[in-house]
Amino acid sequence: MIEFKNIRKTFGDKVVLNDVSAVLQEGKCNLIIGTSGSGKTVLMKCLVGLFEPDQGDILYDDVNFSEMDEEKRKEMRQQIGMLFQGSALFDSLTVEKNIMFPLNMFTKWTYGEKMKRVNEVLDRVNLKDANKKFPAEISGGMKKRVGIARAIVLNPKYLFCDEPNSGLDPQTSMVIDKLIQEITSEYNITTVVNTHDMNSVMETGDHIIYMYEGLKEWEGSNQDIIFSKNEKLNEFIFASNFLQDAKDMRMLEAKGKIDNNRNMDELLK
Amino acid sequence: MHFFTELGRYLLMLKGMFSKPENMRVYWKEFMHQCSEIGIGSLGIVIIISFFMGAVSAVQTAYQLVSPLIPKASIAQVVRDTVILEFAPTLVCIVLAGVVGSKIASELGNMRVSEQIDALEIMGINTKAYLVMPRILAALLVIPMLVVLSAFLGVWGGRIAGLGSGILSAYDFDKGLLQNFVPYNVFFSLTKAYTFAFIISSIPAYFGYHVKGGALEIGRASTRAVVISCIMILFADYVLAQLLLGNPSG
Numbered sequence: 001m002i003e004f005k006n007i008r009k010t011f012g013d014k015v016v017l018n019d020v021s022a023v024l025q026e027g028k029c030n031l032i033i034g035t036s037g038s039g040k041t042v043l044m045k046c047l048v049g050l051f052e053p054d055q056g057d058i059l060y061d062d063v064n065f066s067e068m069d070e071e072k073r074k075e076m077r078q079q080i081g082m083l084f085q086g087s088a089l090f091d092s093l094t095v096e097k098n099i100m101f102p103l104n105m106f107t108k109w110t111y112g113e114k115m116k117r118v119n120e121v122l123d124r125v126n127l128k129d130a131n132k133k134f135p136a137e138i139s140g141g142m143k144k145r146v147g148i149a150r151a152i153v154l155n156p157k158y159l160f161c162d163e164p165n166s167g168l169d170p171q172t173s174m175v176i177d178k179l180i181q182e183i184t185s186e187y188n189i190t191t192v193v194n195t196h197d198m199n200s201v202m203e204t205g206d207h208i209i210y211m212y213e214g215l216k217e218w219e220g221s222n223q224d225i226i227f228s229k230n231e232k233l234n235e236f237i238f239a240s241n242f243l244q245d246a247k248d249m250r251m252l253e254a255k256g257k258i259d260n261n262r263n264m265d266e267l268l269k
Numbered sequence: 270m271h272f273f274t275e276l277g278r279y280l281l282m283l284k285g286m287f288s289k290p291e292n293m294r295v296y297w298k299e300f301m302h303q304c305s306e307i308g309i310g311s312l313g314i315v316i317i318i319s320f321f322m323g324a325v326s327a328v329q330t331a332y333q334l335v336s337p338l339i340p341k342a343s344i345a346q347v348v349r350d351t352v353i354l355e356f357a358p359t360l361v362c363i364v365l366a367g368v369v370g371s372k373i374a375s376e377l378g379n380m381r382v383s384e385q386i387d388a389l390e391i392m393g394i395n396t397k398a399y400l401v402m403p404r405i406l407a408a409l410l411v412i413p414m415l416v417v418l419s420a421f422l423g424v425w426g427g428r429i430a431g432l433g434s435g436i437l438s439a440y441d442f443d444k445g446l447l448q449n450f451v452p453y454n455v456f457f458s459l460t461k462a463y464t465f466a467f468i469i470s471s472i473p474a475y476f477g478y479h480v481k482g483g484a485l486e487i488g489r490a491s492t493r494a495v496v497i498s499c500i501m502i503l504f505a506d507y508v509l510a511q512l513l514l515g516n517p518s519g
Contacts (some may be wrong), residue, residue: 050387074291077393088384102392105292160391 001026002047002158002190007056009042016042017053018214025207027188029181033201033213035236040194041162043211047192048080049073060158078106080223081151081189087143088197088237089150091136096131099150107156121149138188141172145179152183159189165197173197177204198237201225212237226250279475285397286405296403303407307470311368311415316504318364318420322356323348323426331436341437345427345445350454352423358458359506361419362465365412366498370473373404374494377477378487386478401474408470416462457513464509465502472498 001022009017016039024030032040045051047058049065058065060076068076089098095119103114122128125145131137135143144160144164151159161180165173177197181204193200201208205229210233218233225237226247290296329346355474377400380386397488424446437445473494480490 026385048391050390070288074393077391080391082388082391084384084388086383088386088388090388091383104295105392105394113432 001059001061002192003059003062004043004047005044005057005059007043007053007058009039009046009051009053011208016214017046020056020211020214020216022209022219024192026190026192026200027184028206029184029191029193029204030164030207030209031201031205032192032194032211033205033236033262034217035196038211039214040211044160044162044192044194045097048082049077078154079157081154081156081159083144083147083151083164084164085166087135087140087147087260089143089146091135093134094131095127095135095138095146098135099153101152112240117153118149121124121153124152124183125149126175140167141175144176145269148176148179148183152187152189155187157189159191159195160237161191161195163194163196165195165200170199173199174203176214180204200235226254278479279471282397282401282475282478283471285395286402288395288398289392290398296399299399300403300407302497303403304411306372307369307404307407308411308415310372311365314364314368315361315415315419316422318358318361319422320426320429322360323352323428324430326351326356326423327427327430327436328434331431331434340445341441342445342448344431344437345442346448348427348431349446349450350426352427353420353454353458357420357423358416358461358465359502361416362412362462362469362502365415365465366469366473366502367495369408369412370469370498371491371493372473373470373488374473374491377401377474378480378490381478381480382483382487385448397478401471401478404474405467405470408466412469413459415461416458420458436455460513461506461509464505468498468501468505471479472501486500 003022005021007017008015020039020043032043034040042051046053053066056066060079065073065076065109085229089095090101093101096115099118099121100114103109103117109117112182118131122131125148127142127145127149130138130142130146135146138146148161148164157216159180164176168176177200180191180193183189193204195201202222202225205225208218208220208222208225209216210218210230212232218228218230220228227232228234238247326348327344330344330351334343334347340384377386386396386400389399428439428442431442432439473491476490476494476497477487480486
């Protein structure tokens with residue numbers, strides 16, 4: 001379980017995070033959403049230790065991450081996997097070597113054992129025949145999948161994904177969302193996803209935190225979000241008419257007025 | 270004030286390099302890779318500039334020594350001492366500051382901007398130890414070797430130019446080479462080579478490691494790294510000359 005209490009982070013005079021607290025659900029897909037500049041990336045970077053918060057505590061299974069010394073942090077970080085916005089694959093290494101890198105660094109396995117594990121995770125993210133390719137030779141969606149494979153190769157307890165859908169087409173985005181969701185439940189990982197992709201919010205958000213101007217504005221699940229009366233959240237989530245219509249449909253569906261599977265054709269006639 | 274902030278961050282980066290490697294084999298592999306990148310990668314340019322600087326040095330020395338009282342063998346002596354004392358360590362290292370320095374700064378800068386350094390940090394790797402230390406150690410090993418090679422090639426270039434243009438005979442050149450040879454000059458040259466190797470690797474590593482922004486900033490960091498490395502080489506050159514060669518009568 002990850003818990004953060006009263007996190008405050010400033011850059012110069014600008015307050016980016018102001019007294020943010022939440023508990024992230026174990027073994028679930030936790031989403032941090034918000035407009036650009038709302039502080040969600042900074043919050044995620046504070047959680048993984050890339051930024052030091054000015055104030056507040058971050059607890060992993062009740063152990064205070066903020067108070068750990070460098071050695072303890074190193075150990076802790078081996079339980080964390082992260083998928084970066086731009087995938088952050090090592091340009092000079094092939095797909096296979098990228099995934100093998102954490103194994104080379106932190107295990108004493110034989111080459112055969114490492115290759116077996118690399119192929120396992122590549123299979124898991126549905127990437128075959130890409131072992132010998134360099135990051136520059138594969139598509140954006142494939143890079144994300146390699147990024148996920150590298151993040152899970154050491155069997156982490158926590159998976160952080162920073163905007164996993166950015167720069168991807170809707171279909172590939174859905175594939176990545178589904179993959180993250182499946183990996184979360186399959187490996188019982190606590191996943192934290194930073195996104196402003198509404199499809200991800202509705203499909204994968206077991207637990208959602210909405211950030212607004214450095215503050216936690218709203219917290220709930222993807223079911224609660226439909227009925228939320230929070231104006232700022234509604235403005236953000238249902239920004240377009242299309243999304244507003246989708247929300248109305250979901251509400252009608254939830255109230256039993258329509259049955260999305262059976263009587264839609266009838267209603268549309 | 271800004272200078273002291275930068276200096277402090279530079280020293281902290283150097284201090285941060287010293288930690289127990291997570292896996293010695295991976296670090297060793299990275300060190301060998303950097304040795305090859307810095308050494309083999311710069312070999313061509315070092316060979317070319319060394320040969321020509323020796324050749325030009327021979328021709329220009331002959332041009333200036335017009336008195337019939339000065340023996341021809343002195344040309345070889347001047348070429349030898351100039352190449353060993355100044356051209357091989359300083360000129361080669363200034364060129365290497367451009368070749369190796371910009372490479373280190375842009376490589377690390379690109380890794381920083383594309384979050385590869387963050388990815389390593391998340392894995393629990395000391396990025397200063399893994400990325401900066403092997404580059405500095407590789408430079409400290411390989412650059413003095415390149416300087417020694419450059420000295421040999423410079424003298425050889427001077428010999429070929431001297432013989433080719435009929436300035437002096439092979440006998441005169443070889444005789445001059447052995448006259449009044451001071452082994453201390455080689456020590457001085459190597460001291461400079463080690464000092465410059467540290468400058469060439471650590472300053473660009475600092476600028477690359479701390480890049481913020483995008484492609485434009487990587488370019489700027491690379492340029493700054495090369496300019497500051499060159500200035501520091503010239504400054505260190507003067508300081509070392511003053512310390513090790515200054516006051517010869519005293």
